[in-house]
Structure formats: structure tokens, C-alpha cells
Amino acid sequence: MAAARMPQVLDRRLALDMAQAMERCAVAAARLRGRGDEQAADLAAMAVCHREINQIPVSGTLVIGEGLEGECEHLFVGEALGSGGVAVDLAVDALEGSTLCAKNMEGSLCVLVLAEAGTLLKVPGCYMDKIAIGPGYPEGIVSLSQSPQDNIRALAEAKGVPPTEVSVLILDRPRHAGLIDAVRKTGAAIKLITDGDVAGVVHTTTPEKSGIDIYLGLGGAAEGVLAAAAMRCIGGQMEGRLVLDSDKKRAQAKALGIRDPSKIYKLEDMVRGDCLFAATGVTDGALLSGVRFGREVIVTDTIVMRAATGTVRRIATEHRDFSKFRLDS
Numbered sequence: 001m002a003a004a005r006m007p008q009v010l011d012r013r014l015a016l017d018m019a020q021a022m023e024r025c026a027v028a029a030a031r032l033r034g035r036g037d038e039q040a041a042d043l044a045a046m047a048v049c050h051r052e053i054n055q056i057p058v059s060g061t062l063v064i065g066e067g068l069e070g071e072c073e074h075l076f077v078g079e080a081l082g083s084g085g086v087a088v089d090l091a092v093d094a095l096e097g098s099t100l101c102a103k104n105m106e107g108s109l110c111v112l113v114l115a116e117a118g119t120l121l122k123v124p125g126c127y128m129d130k131i132a133i134g135p136g137y138p139e140g141i142v143s144l145s146q147s148p149q150d151n152i153r154a155l156a157e158a159k160g161v162p163p164t165e166v167s168v169l170i171l172d173r174p175r176h177a178g179l180i181d182a183v184r185k186t187g188a189a190i191k192l193i194t195d196g197d198v199a200g201v202v203h204t205t206t207p208e209k210s211g212i213d214i215y216l217g218l219g220g221a222a223e224g225v226l227a228a229a230a231m232r233c234i235g236g237q238m239e240g241r242l243v244l245d246s247d248k249k250r251a252q253a254k255a256l257g258i259r260d261p262s263k264i265y266k267l268e269d270m271v272r273g274d275c276l277f278a279a280t281g282v283t284d285g286a287l288l289s290g291v292r293f294g295r296e297v298i299v300t301d302t303i304v305m306r307a308a309t310g311t312v313r314r315i316a317t318e319h320r321d322f323s324k325f326r327l328d329s
Contacts, residue, residue, distance in 0.1 A: 034103065097195040127242075134236040
């Protein structure tokens with residue numbers, strides 16, 4: 001199924017501002033990759049991300065951020081960002097895969113989403129059970145209301161292949177032991193990743209390149225909304241269900257307007273209307289290349305997507321003015 005088209009509410013020129021912001025954020029994080037200090041890389045990325053988003057000509061409200069007000073200095077949920085302009089929702093992960101960056105492993109990204117005001121799902125700090133497949137399949141072919149085995153068999157049938165030719169991406173976590181066992185019983189192949197489930201969901205949209213047909217399992221709810229924005233642009237199917245396993249999380253969800261804690265959210269429930277998605281690679285990965293530092297040039301690799309048109313652009317940039325990457329600029 002192709003990505004749904006909708007009115008072009010957002011100025012496409014904002015995509016370039018977003019790309020520039022993520023490039024500078026990625027460079028700040030990349031200077032600390034492989035140093036073993038997740039917090040330092042996170043803080044550097046957050047500081048630059050905050051500064052750069054504040055220069056984008058929008059009146060933004062941060063819906064998905066780095067924490068609640070009082071928990072972090074920058075990029076807290078509800079913070080007003082931007083230099084003024086059209087009202088928008090913002091979602092950000094200044095450093096998706098901070099562990100990957102600290103260990104210089106594949107798949108660390110800087111991610112920013114800009115959407116029409118009031119269209120992004122607000123979620124508490126909790127897990128989300130997720131399922132995602134790429135475009136080209138009948139609507140509802142997979143669902144969280146079905147077992148993993150039934151989803152894999154249905155996807156295999158839709159592809160015209162046996163389950164043994166389906167590849168499943170799952171976060172490598174102890175909580176997924178039962179899921180992994182269930183998937184292996186179907187004969188499907190599993191690729192385990194240590195972090196980076198935003199890119200993991202996006203990989204399902206290009207199985208011929210990524211080798212991934214379906215994403216399954218629990219990851220961050222915030223990352224689920226970011227990934228849904230990308231899927232909204234590219235096309236495909238995704239569902240999410242919040243894991244509200246404590247009184248505190250249930251109270252937070254209720255405060256955000258969530259009335260049904262067991263609701264299964266479809267793609268259009270998580271991101272409604274037009275949105276823009278931008279991500280820049282910090283470390284090398286299947287989705288994006290990492291930042292390259294040369295004596296006279298810094299090279300970044302960025303992907304920018306737009307829901308209204310289904311456009312996906314890859315931007316490989318050579319930066320020669322190093323002054324714009326100063327942390328204190």
C-alpha cells in the first residue's frame with residue numbers, strides 16, 4: 001500500500017532546515033563516538049540539537065523529547081522551540097542509539113520530526129509493543145491482535161514464499177526470549193539488534209536492501225512515534241500498543257489523554273496529517289553512513305522524508321566551514 005497523500009500543510013523548505021540541524025547534531029555526537037561515554041555523547045547532541053531547532057522558523061511544541069520538565073535541561077516534553085512561524089508538533093531523539101555511539105557500533109542516528117500541530121501521539125516514558133512491515137501489502141495483513149506465528153505466516157503467504165524466507169528484526173533483550181522462540185518455531189530468520197529501533201522499523205520499507213521483512217517486539221514508545229512518522233512518509237503498515245505496567249505510567253498516560261491503556265494504535269493514530277522526517281547518521285549503518293572527519297572537510301549523510309508527497313531525499317554533504325560545528329556557537 002502506497003503512502004497516503006494529504007494536503008501539503010508544511011513548507012517543504014523546512015526539510016532543509018531540519019537536515020542542517022541534524023547534521024550539526026550528528027557531528028557533535030560523532031566527536032565522542034567510541035569513547036565509551038554515553039552520557040557525554042547524549043549531552044553534546046542534546047545541546048546542539050536544542051540550539052539548532054530553536055533556529056528553525058516554526059512555533060513548535062515538543063511532544064516527544066528527552067524527558068519531562070525537570071528531568072533534563074534541554075528538549076523536555078512541552079518545551080516551546082523554534083524562532084517563530086507556523087505552529088507545529090516536534091519530536092526528537094538527539095542521539096538514537098547512544099550506546100551504539102559510545103561503542104562506535106552501527107546504527108546511531110540523530111532524528112527530528114516536524115508535524116502539523118496536534119497530530120503526534122503523546123506517550124509517557126514507557127515501552128511500546130510494535131509491529132511493522134513495508135509497503136505493497138493488503139491493509140491489515142499483520143496486527144498486534146494476532147500471534148507472532150500468525151503474522152509471519154500471513155506475511156509469507158502475501159509474499160508468495162514459505163515462512164523460512166521471511167526475515168524478522170527484533171531487539172536483543174531478555175524480555176524477547178519468548179518472542180524469539182515463537183518466531184524460530186515458524187522457521188523464519190531473525191536478525192537481532194542491540195539498539196536503534198527507529199532505523200529498525202524503517203528497514204522494513206526496503207527489504208530488498210535491508211533484508212528485513214518485519215519488525216516485532218517491545219521498544220521505546222517515543223521511538224515508536226518517531227518511526228511511525230518515517231513510515232507515514234514512506235508507506236507501509238505499523239501498529240503500536242503501550243505497555244503501561246505501573247500505576248505511575250498509567251497515571252502519566254491518563255494525563256496525556258490516553259483513555260484506553262490497551263488500545264492498538266495504527267499508523268494514522270500515531271501520526272496524523274502532514275509531517276517531515278530528518279535523520280543524520282552518527283555511526284555507519286544500513287540506513288545511513290556515519291560522520292566522516294577529514295582535515296579540510298566533514299562529510300554527513302542525511303535522509304529527509306515528506307508525508308504529503310512521499311518524497312525521500314538522501315543528502316550527502318561536504319562541510320568546509322568548521323566554525324558552524326562549534327559547541328558554543
